[in-house]
Amino acid sequence: MMKKTFLSSAIAVSLIAPAVSANDNAGWVGVFGEYYNPDNNKPEPTGYLEDGNGVGIEAGWHLSEDWAVRAELAKNYLGRKKSDIRGLDVEDEGIRVGADVLYFLTDDQWYVFSGLKHQEIExxxxxxxxxxxxxxxxxERWQGITEVAAYQDIDESLLDFGLKLGIAYKFGFSDDEGNNAAAAAVAAGGAAAVAATSGTEADSLTKDSDGDGVVDAKDLCAGSEAGVAVDAAGCAVVASTAAAVIDSDADGIADEMDKCADTPATDKVGADGCSVLTEQEVSVALNVNFANNSVEVANPNDPQFAEFAAFMKRFGKANAEVEGHSSAGGAASYNQKLSQQRAEAVRTLLIEQYGVDASRLTAKGYGESRLLDTSGTAAAAKRNRRIEVKVSATQVSAEQR
Incomplete structure (x- = not known):
């Protein structure tokens, strides 16, 4: 009878493993050994039982970030205070099967639990x-298990104790590691393409082929000789007039037509004698990775935070969104909540430690909707568990001669 009960219970608990892997939430399946201390006040026929050991299996799954349920099956081997009729020490065997509800206190590590168990032993x-x-x-996939439990008999005032040590394999995670260098190369290539395009557009508006200080678009006399004074249209000034031309800042534009006196000698100037200005998009990026199921910023003193704060200070009208991202493992709602908490943690760090104006920063979690790596390998979730902050501003600078 005991063997049939143990076999049917083992089958029932083992069926939980595929259910866990099919569930959207993260779960685990494990094996354990335990030390079991029965109440010495048990009446006969179990009153003779002494401390013993046990082995078992368990399967559990998360209902949310904090709550989980678990099924357990254990077989105990307990000693006897009495010997058999031959005077030999023997053991009694028994099984325990049941379920628990678990509440996790911090980052899927410490937890408390309670539940009901059915025990068959004499x-x-x-x-x-x-x-x-x-x-x-x-x-990323394996975890150790340690537990201390008290077992209260519902029908009698008897109290047993147990210590458990085990190992479990986690389901439902997609912790991967990608190639950061490849992503950086793609980003760098995109930035280079933007810079090249901006440079081409700027050249078309500021190019001065003959170097007379008048851009080609306004130069009616292309090919002026070097050193020859020209007018606003890029044409040489006649000799009778040239003697009277005064160019105080030596920018090639006569004072009477120069709207910007004393321009720096290194600046290119337009037909009005003013420096030719170019608008450039400048940007700064912030990347932060997190440990599995963690919202703690592990490197708060990283120089990139100070560089980001300096950029925000220099460009006082720029605003930024702190984006939180997670890996694809677990429930989408759980990952959404985790990514929002990560974004808020980085925003708080930038405000409290680096002095960034809180009104210029927002935090938004994107959960698993923007994965950088979908390969499903073991360490790319580390890459997907991240914070991204990108902000750009327009900087105006003078072109050089």
Missing amino acids: GQRTLLDLGFGKHWELS
Whole structure:
């Protein structure tokens, strides 16, 4: 009878594993060993039981960031205070099967739990359990399990205790690692293309082929000789007039037509004697990665935060959005919440530690909607778990001769 019960219970718990992998939420399946201490006040026939060991399996899954449920099956081997009729020490075997509700206190590590268990060992008992434990992250997929539990017999005032040590494999995660260098190369290529386009447009408006100080678009006398004084149309001034031409700042434009006196000698000037100005888009980017299921900024003193704050100070009209992103593992609602918390953590850091004006920063979580890497390999979720902040501003500068 005991073997049939154990086999049917094992089948029931093992069926949870595919259910966990099919569920959108993160889950785990594990094995464990335990030390079990039965109440010494148990009546016969179980009153002779002494401390023993056990092995078991469990399967659980997260309902949300904080809550999870778990099914458990264990087999215990308990010693006897009495010997058999031959005077030999023997063990009694029994099974325990049931389910628990878990509440996680911090980052899927420490948790408390409670549930109901059915125990068969020299009879049947219903137990209410209460305990606490911790998941130890061994890798992206594996975690250690430690627990302490008390088991209260519902029908009698009997209290057992147990210590558990196990290992579990996590389902539902998609922790990957991508090629950051490839993404950086793509971004750099895009920036170069923008810069090249801007440069071409600027040349078409400021090109001065004959170097007479009048741009080609306004030069009616292309090909003027070097050193020859020209008028606003780029044409040489006649000899009788040339003697009277005065160019105080030596920019090639006579004072009577120069609207910008004393322009720097290094600046190119237009027909009005003013420096030729070019608008350039300048930008700064901020990238922050997070540990699995964490919202803590691990490197708050990274120089990139100070550089970002300096950029915001220099360009006082620029505003920025702090984007939070997550990997694809777990429920979409859980990832959305986690990415929002990460974005708010970086925004708070920039405001409180680096003095960025709070009104110029917003935080928004995008969850798993903007993955950088969809390869599904083991460390690309580390790349997908990130913060991105991009902000640009227009800088006006004078072209050089």
